[in-house]
Amino acid sequence: MDFRFTEEQEMIRATAEAFLADASNSAAVRQAMVTEQGHDPALWQKICSEMCWQAMHIPEAYGGLGLGYVELVATLEQMGRYLFCSPFYSSVCLAANALLVAGSEQQKTEYLSQLAAGTTGTLAYTGSSGRWDADAVEAVCVADGDGYRVSGSYRYVPDGHTAQLLVIAAREQGSVGAEGISLFVLPAATAGISRQWLPTMDQTRRQAQLVFDNLPVPATALMGEAGKGWSKLATILDLATVAIAADQVGGAQQSLDMTVDYLKERVQFGRVIASYQAVKHKTADMMVKVEASRSAVYYAACIADEALAGGPLGRELAEAASIAKAYCSDTYFFNAGCGIQLHGGVGFTAEYDIQLYFKRAKSTEIFLGNGAYHRERIARGLLEAHPADGAVEALT
Amino acid sequence: MKLSFSAADEAFRNEVADWLAANLCGEFEQIRYRGGPGDEHSYVQERKAWERKLHEGGWTGLGWPCAYGGRGATIEQQVIFNEEYARAGGPGRMGHIGETLTGPTLIAFGTEQQKQRFLPGILRGEDLWCQGYSEPSAGSDLANVKTRARYDEARGRWLITGQKVWTSLAHESQYCFVIARTDPASVGQKGLGFFLLAMDQPGIEVRPIEQLTGTSEFNEVFFDDAVCGADDIVGAPGEGWKVAMGLLGFERGVSTLGQQMLFQNEFDEVVRIARENGAAADPALRQRIADAHVGLRIMRFNSMRMLSGGGDDGSLSREAMIYKLYWATWHRNLGKLAMDVLGPESEILDGAPYQLNRLQSLFLFTRSDTIYGGTNQIQRNIIAERALGMPREPRG
Ligand SMILES: Cc1cc2nc3c(=O)[nH]c(=O)nc-3n(C[C@H](O)[C@H](O)[C@H](O)COP(=O)(O)OP(=O)(O)OC[C@H]3O[C@@H](n4cnc5c(N)ncnc54)[C@H](O)[C@@H]3O)c2cc1C
Numbered sequence: 001m002d003f004r005f006t007e008e009q010e011m012i013r014a015t016a017e018a019f020l021a022d023a024s025n026s027a028a029v030r031q032a033m034v035t036e037q038g039h040d041p042a043l044w045q046k047i048c049s050e051m052c053w054q055a056m057h058i059p060e061a062y063g064g065l066g067l068g069y070v071e072l073v074a075t076l077e078q079m080g081r082y083l084f085c086s087p088f089y090s091s092v093c094l095a096a097n098a099l100l101v102a103g104s105e106q107q108k109t110e111y112l113s114q115l116a117a118g119t120t121g122t123l124a125y126t127g128s129s130g131r132w133d134a135d136a137v138e139a140v141c142v143a144d145g146d147g148y149r150v151s152g153s154y155r156y157v158p159d160g161h162t163a164q165l166l167v168i169a170a171r172e173q174g175s176v177g178a179e180g181i182s183l184f185v186l187p188a189a190t191a192g193i194s195r196q197w198l199p200t201m202d203q204t205r206r207q208a209q210l211v212f213d214n215l216p217v218p219a220t221a222l223m224g225e226a227g228k229g230w231s232k233l234a235t236i237l238d239l240a241t242v243a244i245a246a247d248q249v250g251g252a253q254q255s256l257d258m259t260v261d262y263l264k265e266r267v268q269f270g271r272v273i274a275s276y277q278a279v280k281h282k283t284a285d286m287m288v289k290v291e292a293s294r295s296a297v298y299y300a301a302c303i304a305d306e307a308l309a310g311g312p313l314g315r316e317l318a319e320a321a322s323i324a325k326a327y328c329s330d331t332y333f334f335n336a337g338c339g340i341q342l343h344g345g346v347g348f349t350a351e352y353d354i355q356l357y358f359k360r361a362k363s364t365e366i367f368l369g370n371g372a373y374h375r376e377r378i379a380r381g382l383l384e385a386h387p388a389d390g391a392v393e394a395l396t
Numbered sequence: 397m398k399l400s401f402s403a404a405d406e407a408f409r410n411e412v413a414d415w416l417a418a419n420l421c422g423e424f425e426q427i428r429y430r431g432g433p434g435d436e437h438s439y440v441q442e443r444k445a446w447e448r449k450l451h452e453g454g455w456t457g458l459g460w461p462c463a464y465g466g467r468g469a470t471i472e473q474q475v476i477f478n479e480e481y482a483r484a485g486g487p488g489r490m491g492h493i494g495e496t497l498t499g500p501t502l503i504a505f506g507t508e509q510q511k512q513r514f515l516p517g518i519l520r521g522e523d524l525w526c527q528g529y530s531e532p533s534a535g536s537d538l539a540n541v542k543t544r545a546r547y548d549e550a551r552g553r554w555l556i557t558g559q560k561v562w563t564s565l566a567h568e569s570q571y572c573f574v575i576a577r578t579d580p581a582s583v584g585q586k587g588l589g590f591f592l593l594a595m596d597q598p599g600i601e602v603r604p605i606e607q608l609t610g611t612s613e614f615n616e617v618f619f620d621d622a623v624c625g626a627d628d629i630v631g632a633p634g635e636g637w638k639v640a641m642g643l644l645g646f647e648r649g650v651s652t653l654g655q656q657m658l659f660q661n662e663f664d665e666v667v668r669i670a671r672e673n674g675a676a677a678d679p680a681l682r683q684r685i686a687d688a689h690v691g692l693r694i695m696r697f698n699s700m701r702m703l704s705g706g707g708d709d710g711s712l713s714r715e716a717m718i719y720k721l722y723w724a725t726w727h728r729n730l731g732k733l734a735m736d737v738l739g740p741e742s743e744i745l746d747g748a749p750y751q752l753n754r755l756q757s758l759f760l761f762t763r764s765d766t767i768y769g770g771t772n773q774i775q776r777n778i779i780a781e782r783a784l785g786m787p788r789e790p791r792g
Contacts, residue, residue: 001399001704263786264786271787274786284776287717292698296693323690382685
């Protein structure tokens with residue numbers, strides 16, 4: 001057992017930190033977040049050609065770097081810390097994970113190498129029910145000759161309006177829950193897909209609506225077996241959940257750090273406000289939460305590595321993902337919320353960055369299920385599934 | 397990062413489990429799961445016999461160097477032992493203060509002669525120790541101790557006069573380590589000494605204090621010219637604070653994973669009851685049960701990080717700094733959750749006059765977790781000051 005970064009992992013973390021501190025500074029974030037595509041395409045190009053982050057955990061056989069989830073999480077943590085506006089999460093943590101988990105050999109060869117080279121992508125599965133489990137899939141697919149036709153609209157799709165490659169989930173007419181779900185991969189430029197940006201309260205992460213109106217989809221786009229896609233999709237979502245939790249840890253850490261910096265400068269009643277115990281104790285609570293969150297995310301990253309490699313601990317993925325997401329969501333919101341309070345009036349201005357963290361805390365909390373959603377998933381495993389030992393195994 | 401244990405460590409795990417299965421039975425069956433926090437008054441004679449049994453098996457002083465009769469076990473092995481011990485329902489250790497506090501302190505700061513004299517008795521499970529730190533006017537402000545140590549030139553010995561309070565297990569102990577003032581003119585951290593005293597002498601009187609649990613684990617201890625040999629001071633007169641603080645560093649360590657296994661046993665009991673009495677159907681309780689599970693898992697991940705961290709320079713890593721505040725708060729919440737899951741049955745005692753069952757005892761006793769070993773407020777001060785670099789509290 002050695003539960004800490006290797007030297008190489010630490011180097012990757014430090015490189016991401018140094019790069020983003022500059023490339024994703026406050027001015028850069030504020031510039032990117034008001035554009036419709038929501039990121040700076042030149043910066044994305046630079047990252048794809050110089051840093052190769054998009055290829056990080058894609059196996060070498062498909063043109064990737066063949067690194068693991070721990071490296072990915074270390075990078076995502078820094079992205080969250082610097083509010084990085086980019087198609088990284090949607091392309092790597094949604095699209096690439098989907099192909100890794102559910103793609104056929106041919107699909108992997110074709111699409112993973114594109115993603116590794118910097119093509120953007122995303123995953124669309126949620127309708128407008130507000131759910132994040134299998135019932136979220138509302139779009140319908142019907143067999144049509146050799147292929148399929150897909151109808152329905154997807155909401156809350158990260159970078160859905162700009163992604164170049166789409167992985168979508170749709171269900172057989174009349175099916176419910178985990179039954180009848182299929183996954184497809186197709187170029188977003190396919191004629192007949194209508195895509196619309198949904199302006200959001202958190203401007204650092206883009207969401208879109210996608211409408212499919214009886215769209216023909218070839219049989220070659222099907223990922224895995226028709227109607228049996230849920231267990232794969234569940235794994236993809238668990239991997240994506242671990243990744244967003246890493247973003248949250250970074251954001252929660254920065255909310256704490258920038259607040260502490262401010263507290264050490266601001267003087268009231270003749271003393272820096274950092275010297276007041278009510279204020280110190282609040283920041284101590286913030287630190288406890290962020291360190292515990294980090295432990296949860298690093299553990300989940302190790303489990304995600306095992307899951308992708310088919311190792312025995314991989315069966316813990318759903319539990320580890322829910323633990324991380326439940327805890328990190330609440331931590332980020334707590335830290336960013338306390339951050340505004342401890343900044344006083346300036347915390348309420350557009351000028352100070354703490355408000356941007358507060359908004360990203362809320363949007364990442366909702367995405368893929370909030371704390372209550374993940375705790376209920378855990379409760380089901382604990383209280384209903386396995387009477388004998390209280391272990392949580394099959395959470396989905 | 398690597399989560400799994402090596403083959404050699406797994407073999408060690410089997411060795412521990414086999415030994416416990418073969419020995420923690422027969423006359424010792426009745427003390428399984430007994431004698432933990434809140435239950436330390438139970439089965440005292442049997443648990444003392446168990447200490448000697450552990451010694452015969454070579455399981456005391458596990459992490460101590462071989463040169464001092466220990467086993468020289470690696471961190472991983474100590475973790476494994478503590479896990480297996482708790483899994484098997486190993487009773488609360490009568491000798492834990494000597495083994496985890498006195499022993500490491502003497503090994504680090506003691507003279508060769510002190511080591512030869514005191515370590516074997518601790519290893520054999522014969523000499524039990526208690527901790528004489530707190531006094532009526534020195535609680536959180538430990539440096540305010542008033543107990544005096546005066547050197548008796550004529551007879552070449554120290555004479556100790558004063559009072560300690562909250563001294564756990566003083567009534568069962570052969571020895572006590574005491575912080576006392578060697579320089580009567582000194583204040584605060586200067587001018588202190590760290591003394592090793594035999595409890596069985598006319599100058600020491602132990603008076604039990606009844607706790608809110610109705611039992612008496614802790615005591616007042618009065619010293620009236622109690623005798624301490626000239627060689628039984630650890631470190632030089634005036635350097636007691638350094639030794640006292642070094643000792644507190646040993647309080648956080650490998651036993652934490654074993655402690656978590658005890659917590660797991662308690663939590664499993666709460667889950668079992670929730671499933672039986674219908675509490676598992678209550679949405680609010682489901683959330684809290686899941687939250688407790690999340691909190692306990694993260695506690696484990698966090699200690700894995702802490703134990704992998706090295707930190708040989710004696711400085712505490714961030715994850716180590718949050719540890720006490722985190723676990724104490726978690727455990728206290730578990731106590732409350734247990735009562736809420738039990739509902740009205742939680743009030744009904746096992747019998748008069750005041751026989752608490754295990755969960756009632758958990759509920760009451762966990763109120764002390766956030767007080768002893770540095771209160772939650774003191775922990776927050778330490779985190780804010782040492783980890784976040786905020787100004788220190790004003791001192792009177
Ligand atoms: C079950 C139990 C077993 C114990 N066993 C031992 C033992 O074996 N040996 C031993 O030496 N001691 C032992 N103790 C004593 C324990 O270490 C002290 O109780 C503890 O350090 C707190 O000191 P106090 O009780 O004097 O409280 P005080 O220090 O008077 O604190 C009272 C309240 O004021 C708060 N407070 C104090 N100072 C500050 C500050 N600077 N900032 C903010 N808040 C502050 C505290 O957090 C607390 O809430 C034990 C205590 C308990 C409950």
